[in-house]
Amino acid sequence: MELTKVEISKTALVTNIQSFRNILPKHTLFASVIKSNAYGHGLETIAELSIKAGADILAVNYLEEGIKIHGLFPEASIMIMGEIPNLEKYIKYLNSSFHIVVSRKDEVQLLNRFSQRPQIHLKVDSGMGRLGYSGKTLYKMLDELKSDNLPINWLMTHFASTEDFTEHSYSMQQLTTFQQYNEYAKKIGYNNLKLHAASSASTMLFPEAKLDMVRVGISLYGLWPSIQTRLSLSLMGNTTFHLQPVLTWKTGIVHIQDLNTGSYIGYGSTYKTNYPTKTAVIPVGYYEGLDRRLSNQGYVLVRGERAPILGRVCMNMTIIDVTHIQNPKIGEEVVLIGKSGNEIISADDMASMIGTINYDVVTRINPNIPRIVVE
Known part of the structure; x- marks a missing residue:
């Protein structure tokens, strides 16, 4: 492969992160989503550039990706967004610099047995139909977690179709559902949960979804999530948001x-x-x-x-x-x-x-x- 190479523009990556920083509240954390070999751009390369550009968290899918990045950049905060089979095997690898996304009670129980407990992000299903629970099943699990005095740090969800349409009522419905779940968590005593829901498209389009963190993936690399996202932003009157392919x-x-x-x-x-x-x-x-x-x-x-x-x-x-x-x-x-x-x-x-x-x-x-x- 001597003749073949992928060039990664440092300037473009910094420009893209700054474009998002410019529309975020000061308290909102920026997570660079670098799963799947940083969307093909190179895991270690984008991790290092993201850290230097001021990303607050590096988000990956597999624990193995996170362990690799932790070995290279031990001070980095790393979020594991995918399921971790046999989580108990990895007690020695995880510490408080890791953020672990979970969906089930048994995962929360296990993580709370770690001597250096990672931050726990409970994923809830607001309408994606993938990971997390919803409705009465979720409320029952939250009740059990609180009854067992098991702490969680974050509540999170994922929008299903923001980038597929220029009409966003379903995304707004999801956000309302997510907020209702957070209100229930508060009601039973989880008063200080931090929240995140937005990926690239929803960060651009929904000010009310920026919350305590955003997870920027495809647009970190200067690519638009879809033509519908670009049109939606234009229809909102924003024609200046700039992305530069990396x-x-x-x-x-x-x-x-x-x-x-x-x-x-x-x-x-x-x-x-x-x-x-x-x-x-x-x-x-x-x-x-x-x-x-x-x-x-x-x-x-x-x-x-x-x-x-x-x-x-x-x-x-x-x-x-x-x-x-x-x-x-x-x-x-x-x-x-x-x-x-x-x-x-x-x-x-x-x-x-x-x-x-x-x-x-x-x-x-x-x-x-x-x-x-x-x-």
Whole structure:
């Protein structure tokens, strides 16, 4: 993978964090969500940059991710948002710098037996239908926790569809439900719980959802959660909120050849040249994260020009058309995501070509590809 790299812009990441800081109350903590290899941007790289940029908490999904980050940055506050099977095995790894998200009474009981008890975030289901309990089941659990004198520190929830619509009544319904759950917790004696609910889209759109912490994931990396989020913000009169993409994905040409008219290209011979064609091979395929659905329809950038993908994306290679590029060279730079000259391929552009979302595009970039920090 010597030619292939992912460049991470320090300036862009700092800009994005500052954009959110500018709309947050002073008391609201900022959590950088760096799960799933920091959405493909590189776990350790984004953790370090986030800490330097002033993030209050680093949020991951797996405990293993958290332990790794704790080893590198022992002073960092780390939130584990995913379920932790066999939690009792990890007593020696967890301390008060960890924030653990739980949904069940048995998890709260176990964490309260730790000698260095992590902060406990009880997740409640306000309408996502995933983790946490709701209604009478939740109230019963809260009653039992209080009866057993088991402390919790935070109450949290997650919005189901903020980024899918420009009409947000369901999100507001969820927020109302969440506030009702907090009122019940107060009523039975949990008087000082801190609250969080908002991810990227809801942080931008709902001032009332910022609470004591926000969890910013996709937009930390300069990507909009959806076109609906961008439209919603514009409809609210905010046209100045700025995000700057953090990631550029590059590779280089490893082979060039000239093919006659009528030549077949790639597995399955799915492409046939209809003019004398100069092709180039790049050492990136679906193993590296270039989606196979880009076969015969995607493109990359060479010298600021679009170079169409010819034939099927292979496991470790892809063939591109460089007929229109004057005297292309072995080793010459090819941009898969990012800017070249006046042309740009964004993660959203690539997502549109294959019928998916920008999250999917960036998280699938192979973690073995070097992540290089640039200004």
